[in-house]
Amino acid sequence: MKTYNNHPYHLVDYSPWPLMASIGAMALTSGMVVWFHKNEMYLLWIGVTILLLTMFQWWRDVIRESTYQGKHTQKVVSGLKIGMILFIISEVFFFISFFWSFFHSSLAPSVEIGMTWPPKGINTFNPMEIPLLNTMILLSSGVTVTWAHHSIMMNNYHQANISLMITVMLGLYFTMLQGYEYIESSFSISDSIYGSTFFMSTGFHGIHVIVGTTFLIVCLIRNMKHHFSSNHHLGFEMAAWYWHFVDVVWLFLYISIYWWGS
DSSP states (O other): OOOOOSSSOOOOOOOSHHHHHHHHHHHHHHHHHHHHHHOOOHHHHHHHHHHHHHHHHHHHHHHIIIIISOOOOHHHHHHHHHHHHHHHHHHHHHHHHHHHHHHHHHHSOOGGGTTOSSOTTOOOOOTTSHHHHHHHHHHHHHHHHHHHHHHHHTTOHHHHHHHHHHHHHHHHHHHHHHHHHHHHOSSOTTSHHHHHHHHHHHHHHHHHHHHHHHHHHHHHHHHHTTOOBTTBOHHHHHHHHHHHHHHHHHHHHIIIIIIIOO
8 A cells, every 4th residue: 555745754764774883883983992902903893894784784775765765855855955064064163173273283382392383303294295196186086076967967977987987096096195195104193283183184084085985986886877867866966065075175284284384
């Protein structure tokens, strides 16, 4: 027997995934503490496994209800867009806290760090080397993700697949270069306030790049399965918003920490 709703809203079915995600997050963070203090990673990998399985199945359910069941009406899409915008605003303030810490310490260096910036003993990165390359990579990825968006709007799925593949590869390339930069670093997160602010801000940005790349990989798979149309591609649109946010944050990081701060 088919039932009809007399409202445009989507009342979500009971789902185990929020509870499973919270359990996975707790296992992950607790596992990191065990890893740092006892050098044992078993709990960390349990948390990662739970989160990955939860992500896969939660995304599957959302894709099913939006693409195949038609539950994402215009009213629901509008609410989801507002939610994503508010989430990105919260992320902006998250990074503002790191910039605040950086400028607080760099504009008026305290006597504990020799009243100079960067602190003595810190060999900073050359902003004209890997950081500049990473800047060009992210700016290029912003162009390719816009190309993908335009291709979807024009129902050109072949070009959308190509541009999304390029964007994903650029995201992975950025992550590889940042990992290499961390390995080659002459200072660590425990080296004064410079090390703390540098690795916290660039590290969390790197995590956001990984999340955004995963977001775009899911969109690429969905586009290959023809889930998107010119007038219904909210999942990709949110991924593009997030990716542009990641690009803009990196520009501020490059200018303030790598170039001016060095």
